[in-house]
Amino acid sequence: VATVSCLLPSIRNSLEPSIWKLLEEIAQEAEHKGWHLYIVGGAVRDLLLTQNNEKVLLQDIDLVVDGFHRSADVGAGVELASSIQKKYSNCRLSVHGEFQTAALLWHKDPEFGSLWLDIATSRTEFYPYPAANPEVEASSIRQDLYRRDFTINALAVRLTPPREGELLDFFGGILDLKAKEVRVLHANSFIEDPTRIYRAVRFAVRLNFEIEPQTEAYIRYAIESGIYEKLRLKNHVAPALTTRLKAELKYILEANYWKPALQLLSDLDALKCLHYQVTLDEEIWWQIRCASRWLKYLDPDNNIGHWLIRLEILISQINFKERKQLALNLQLPKESIERIKIVNILHSELQKNLINCQKVSEKYKQLYRHKLPDLILVAVNSSKKIRRIIWQYLTQWSKVETPLNGNDLKRMGYKPGPKYKVVLDKLLSLTLDGEIQSKEEAEMIVEEMMKQLN
Ligand code: CTP
Numbered sequence: 001v002a003t004v005s006c007l008l009p010s011i012r013n014s015l016e017p018s019i020w021k022l023l024e025e026i027a028q029e030a031e032h033k034g035w036h037l038y039i040v041g042g043a044v045r046d047l048l049l050t051q052n053n054e055k056v057l058l059q060d061i062d063l064v065v066d067g068f069h070r071s072a073d074v075g076a077g078v079e080l081a082s083s084i085q086k087k088y089s090n091c092r093l094s095v096h097g098e099f100q101t102a103a104l105l106w107h108k109d110p111e112f113g114s115l116w117l118d119i120a121t122s123r124t125e126f127y128p129y130p131a132a133n134p135e136v137e138a139s140s141i142r143q144d145l146y147r148r149d150f151t152i153n154a155l156a157v158r159l160t161p162p163r164e165g166e167l168l169d170f171f172g173g174i175l176d177l178k179a180k181e182v183r184v185l186h187a188n189s190f191i192e193d194p195t196r197i198y199r200a201v202r203f204a205v206r207l208n209f210e211i212e213p214q215t216e217a218y219i220r221y222a223i224e225s226g227i228y229e230k231l232r233l234k235n236h237v238a239p240a241l242t243t244r245l246k247a248e249l250k251y252i253l254e255a256n257y258w259k260p261a262l263q264l265l266s267d268l269d270a271l272k273c274l275h276y277q278v279t280l281d282e283e284i285w286w287q288i289r290c291a292s293r294w295l296k297y298l299d300p301d302n303n304i305g306h307w308l309i310r311l312e313i314l315i316s317q318i319n320f321k322e323r324k325q326l327a328l329n330l331q332l333p334k335e336s337i338e339r340i341k342i343v344n345i346l347h348s349e350l351q352k353n354l355i356n357c358q359k360v361s362e363k364y365k366q367l368y369r370h371k372l373p374d375l376i377l378v379a380v381n382s383s384k385k386i387r388r389i390i391w392q393y394l395t396q397w398s399k400v401e402t403p404l405n406g407n408d409l410k411r412m413g414y415k416p417g418p419k420y421k422v423v424l425d426k427l428l429s430l431t432l433d434g435e436i437q438s439k440e441e442a443e444m445i446v447e448e449m450m451k452q453l454n
Contacts, residue, residue, distance in 0.1 A: 007047075007157050008165035011039075014047050014056045018111045022084075026063065026119070027159040029083050035076055036066040038122075038141055038156040038168070045152050048177055049207070059114055064156065066122045066141045077119040078102040120144075142170055149196045150203065150215075151176045151183045176212070183212040190222035194241065197222065197270045198248035205261040219268055228273045242329040245273065253307035262288070262310075275326055277318045287380040288313050294376050298394055304373050308336055312377060316343055339374055346370065347378045354389050360397060361429035367393045402427040403442040412446065419453050 012020050023039065030037035041062040050056050065076040078095050081102030085093045092105045101120040106112040122144040145154040151173040158166045167174075176183050182204050190196050197219050204211050211219070252261045265271055266280035280288075288310050295306045311332075315323055327337045350366060357363045367375065367390065379390040404427060406420055414420070423446055430436045436445065 006165035007167050008159075011047055011157065011165075013053050014050050015058065016055065019058060019061075019115070022088075022112070022117075023061075023063075023159060025087070026080065026084055027164070030065055030080055031160045033076070033080070035080070035160070036141070037080075037159045038064045038066070039159055040064050040145065040156040041148065041153050044155040044157055044167075045173075045177065047157075048155070048174070060116045061118070063117065063119045063159075064122045064141060064144055065119060066144075075121065077121040081119045141168065145170060146185060148185065149189065149193070149199055151185060152181075152203070152209075154185060180207070180209040181212040182207075182209050182215060184215045184218055187218055190218050191225070191227055193244075194222065194228055194273055195244045195248045197268065197273060198245065198252060198265065201261050201264045201268070201270065202248065202252050202255075205257045205264060206255065216268070219270065223269050223272055229276055242326075243331055246330045246332075249274075249311060250307055253310045254305075258307070258310070259289075271314065274314070275318050275322065277322075278314055279317070280314075284313065284317060290380045291376050294379070294391075294394075298372060298376075308332070309373055309376060312336060312340055312343075312373075313380065315340060316377070316381075320344065335371075335373075339377060343374070343377050343381075346374060347381055350378055350390075351382060351386060354386055357389075359429075360432040360434075363389050364393065364397050364429075364432055368398065397432055400428070400432055402431055403436065403439045404446065409446065412443065414446075414450055419450065422453065423449050 015023075027037045039061065043058050043061045046056050046058070063077075065080055078101075081093055081095075081104055085091055085104060088104070088106075090106065090109055092107075094103045094105060096102070101118055104115075104117045104119070106115040106117075108114055122141045141156060145156055145168065148154040151171045153173075154171050155173040156168040158164055158168065171185055172183070182200050184190070184196070184200070200211050200215065200219065203209060252258060252265070255261065262280060271278045271280060291309050291313060292306060295302075295304065295309060299306070311330075315326055318326060323340055324337065327340045332340075353366050354363060357366060370378075372394065375390050375394065379387045382390070402424055404424075406416065406424065409420055409423065410416060426449060427436070427442055427445065430442075430445065436442050
């Protein structure tokens, strides 16, 4: 971890030249306006953690403008972002008025790739009530850093003169980076923002750090205080909280380190933040791992969103009524909410029907109407026998093709119409049951059937 007083040369070496040039330009613009500019948060943490000139791919950069306490400068970040946007026509400017921050976004840009650059005006936040969205007023960089989650994320490097390149470490972030510890800045942090519990876990697992013991005690205290339950019952607060919680959960559940992270969340009892009935007992843990293995094989390009299925399994433990409400609060996609609603019914229906099916075609008829994620959710919660049938359907039977298709029937001289479906369905059943092997056999059966249907 670097501790030199002027960090600009090492930052320059670790960044792509185009990104460095952009930062220089923003700093010049800020200087011109008489403001200070800092790079803060995760970017500084990641830059300090890089070794010997290794390049850091930053896709998310947080800058803070210090507007010198003048209330007129509350919008300094927005003003700065607007002037930069005028120079770069290929980026989009998005302003979050409420928080006085502006974001410049480049999407698949030849120069910057995908880059999200936030420019905030330095500010203090006070929380009108626990877990609410913060309210903002202009203030100094120290206070801006103090409102952040962990010491390792509360570091800043000044980009404007005088003393450009100076590292600002008010809370011992450098020591914690060296000691590989995630440490919160103050005792109330998790009460103010419960999503930080998930962030602590995410950083600990991702960076291979430990959660510092006092910080862990604060986490446990916040959870035991039951604040999440109280908040969940107050509808005016819960949506803001749960949406941010979902964003953090998504990060965790889609990362390649999702298993240790989920385990750590469970060890800390933090899954309770979602709902008091959510646990990671052996059964649920097995279900999530099994679903993940199936998804990896059956949906290798991750079109379904594997993280979402993991979350759905966690949520499906909750009693029916509250489960639906939680899914709505978390603003899960429509299909997810629908799935969470029907999974139990589908489970009992398939359990009952599949057990009585003898032939492959009969089993196929029970399954073909259902989507892959629905079947996976049912499978992981079913007996070995049923799970095996679903697996065979997904890996083999669903891929079986009939020896003849609609074009073949046309070629054989039959007029297209409703009969085609009847005949083709029958051909599929016979093929699935191994009762026809060749095209010739299929043609004979078609002729026979067409005669009977006439
Ligand atoms: N932050 C915070 N509390 C939160 C969310 C964010 O204090 N609940 C602060 C942290 O200082 C963080 C910064 O806002 O560094 C930016 O947030 P984000 O981009 O989510 O975090 P990064 O540290 O940049 O994480 P990553 O590297 O995963 O993007």
